Amino acid sequence: MAQPKVIDAEPALLFERLIDLEPSRPREARPFRTLSPDELRASIARELARIMDTRRAISVENALAEDEVAMTVLDYGIPDPTALSPQRIFDRQDLAAVIAKAVRVFEPRLRKPVVTVERDPAIRSAAVVTISGTMRVGARLEPVSFPMALTVRAANVAG
DSSP states (O other): OOOOOOOSOEEOOHHHHHSOSOTTOSSOSSOSOEEOHHHHHHHHHHHHHHHHHOEESSOHHHHHHSOGGGOOGGGOSEEOGGGSOTTSHHHHHHHHHHHHHHHHHHOTTEEEEEEEEEEOSSOTTEEEEEEEEEEEETTEEEEEEEEEEEEOOOOOOOO
């Protein structure tokens, strides 16, 4: 009896199968059901960007106290970071913790995520966020890292 073949691909997310990344092509060359390692890396990067770009109506303090098991799709994203300063180490640590929690809950393809938040030396109100971990590709785990910029700027209110 033939043994199952291990392939270096992972299933595509449902929403990615529904979105047409190449609308100018009338048909797909192959049905979009699996992701190659490069496609998986890009898919995880897109999902991390979505998490980082989505704001929740919760304070950072309350988000830190939340139980991950109780979180639902209504908890998708990160709290508004405008009350935090990238210049303060404790604020960077809190921001890293809430981002890591959101990644653990909403991007399970990235295993054992580690988040670092550093000051952006060029922009005082910005931070450089790096999200690292491993992704499964077929039968192996591959280390990956995703650097992202995050602007933490309070809104100016004219009075």
